[in-house]
Amino acid sequence: MCLICIDFDRGSLKLREAKRALGEMRGMLDQQHLKEVERKLAEAERAAQSDDDG
Numbered sequence: 470m471c472l473i474c475i476d477f478d479r480g481s482l483k484l485r486e487a488k489r490a491l492g493e494m495r496g497m498l499d500q501q502h503l504k505e506v507e508r509k510l511a512e513a514e515r516a517a518q519s520d521d522d523g
Contacts, residue, residue, distance in 0.1 A: 471498060473506055477513075484513050 473490050476482040482490065487510055495503065 471502065471506065474509065477509070484510065484517060487513075 471494070473482065473487050473494065477484075477487045491503075491506055491510065498506065
């Protein structure tokens with residue numbers, strides 16, 4: 470796990486901050502983990518949007 474995942478799961482990073490951090494660290498992560506982080510953030514974004522809609 471990377472620091473983005475750890476801090477995002479703990480709630481130390483908000484979605485916007487995690488997306489910014491991913492942009493900065495994109496070149497340092499292996500492709501498999503990069504996809505996992507992108508998927509995790511996309512799921513969180515969808516959940517936040519559905520919360521806003523409801």
